[in-house]
Amino acid sequence: MTKKIACWLCCLLFFGTGWGQQESGKSQPAKNNADTAAIQVIDVLFATxxxxxxxxxxxAKGSVLKTDFRYLKLAPGDYRYRVKSKTTGDELSDVFTVSEEGTNEVFLDMLYVIDEKAAERTRLQNAGFPLDTATQNKNFAGTKARRTVLTKEEAQKETVNFLLSNAVLIKGGSFTMGNNRAPARDEAEHSVTLSPFYFSKFEVTQHQWQSIMGYNPSANKGCETCPVENVSWEDAVRFVRRLDSLSxxxxxxxxxxxxxxxARTGGKDEIDKAGGQEAYIKKTAWYFSNAQSKPHPVGRREPNAAGIYDMTGNVSEWCSDWYSPGFYKVERSRLNPAGPVTGKEKVIRGGNFKDYVGDHFRPSFRNKRTPASKSNEVGFRVVLSLSE
Incomplete structure (x- = not known):
């Protein structure tokens, strides 16, 4: 990718676009003067x-055009940029460093982002997942036959059917659960065997919660396809019981x-194919570096090898078990373990949009909260036993 970008920049700078010409009206690096001499600043080139x-x-720093480039004066240090396409509205965000030595150039690869977002939307449509409201309104504008407002009963039925149709069959099997090298010392390794079960492809969304429960508790409101959050473990159980009565x-x-x-499906091979742990997280997770401090619509990053989305990031997820730091050191339940019989805190699994510590993205990483506590970092997904 780096070589491709470098070649692309060279072609634009010296052939056919005027980038290599010193014409009036073109953006040129400003020369140092008395006003900037006191603080060292570097000319940084932005191209797209x-x-x-x-x-x-x-x-806001103005526009960057594909037919021109921009120079900005920045002091040495770390920065975060965000760019928004004038064509599609798609956004790209990343960090970059301005150094005192060498060439400081930032290439804003918007076409890659636009293509990736278009592929995501196609994949979601093919999977039967509803697009966000704005996209739905655009796609179905003028289609009078489509009902844009569902009755309460219709919305509930739609949610139940969606959850059932997007439940992925996970074949049973045995694996080593936990990690003896974990810093928290609450992940004692032990062998576990699981019967087959159905696991929801997506985290429960705000729209689905609203249709079933009649209100939206999320802190990140205004995003129907974002995961519902700010719900306690007790709230999640009430949602599940309501689903049961409707379905x-x-x-x-x-x-x-x-x-x-x-979460372990695919194992080390899956991570290696992605280019290593860091590359795998970037492809599959909304986390500190790309989430812009908020959850995002479910299913927009790449799924894991089991076809499950957002296991690594977006929001952390409630599990049914009570938490005990030493439970698996003493009780080595082998078949379909359900954790301690009682406790004070419930288990939470998975990283979230605020996480930046690599340890939080490990499949075996354990977290916990009291059953009544709520956080905008925590949501949930549902499962069904095979007999259901």
């Missing part, structure tokens, strides 16, 4: 392949053994 608006550390099925929260088993 699609017209976009540029923000650096939240401050005549037995939904439930996953056990932490089931959650870890699904």
């Amino acid at each position: 392949n699609d017209d976009c608006d540029l923000y650096i550390n939240g401050e 005549n099925r037995k939904f439930r929260l996953p056990t932490e053994a089931e959650w870890e088993y699904v």
Whole structure:
């Protein structure tokens, strides 16, 4: 990718676009003067392949055009940029460093982002997942036959059917749960065998919660396809019981053994194919570096090898088990373990949009909260036993 970008920049700078010409009206690096001599600043070149608006550390810096480049004067240090395509509205955000030595160039690869977002939308449509409201309104504008407002009963039926149709069959099997090298010392390794079960492809969304429960508790409101959050473990159980009464099925929260088993699908090979742990997290998770301090619509990052989305990031997820730091050192339940009989805190699994510590993205990482506590970092997904 780096070589490709470098070649692309060279072609634009010296052939056919005027980038290599010193014409009046073109953006040129400003010369140092008395006003900037006191503080060392560096000329940083910004180039793009699609017209976009540029923000650096939240401050608007004007536009960068595909037919031209921009120079900005910045002091040495670390920065975060955000750009928004003038064509599609798609956004790209990343960090960059301005150094005192060498060439400081930032390439804003908007066409890659636009293509990736278009592929995501196609994949979601093919999977039967509803697009966000704005996209739905655009796609179905003028289609009078489509009902844009569902009755309460219709919305509930739609949610139940969606959860059932997007439940992925996870084949049973045995694996080593836990990690003896974990710093918290609450992940004692032990062998576990699980029966087959159905695991929800997506985290429960705000729209689904609203349709079933009649209100939206989320802190990140205004995003129907974002995961519902700010719900306690007790709230999640009430949602599940309501689903049961509407569907005549037995939904439930996953056990932490089931959650870890699904998160480990693909193992080291999956991570190696992605280019290593850091690359795997970037592809599959909304986390500190790319989430812009908020959850995002479910299913927008790449799924894991089991076809499950957002296991690594977006929001952390409630599990059914009570938490005990030493439970698996003493009680080595082998078949479908459900954790301690009682306790004070419930298990939470998975990283979230605020996480930046690599340890939190491990499949075996354990967290916990009291059953009544709520956080905008925590949501949940549902499962079904095979008999259901």
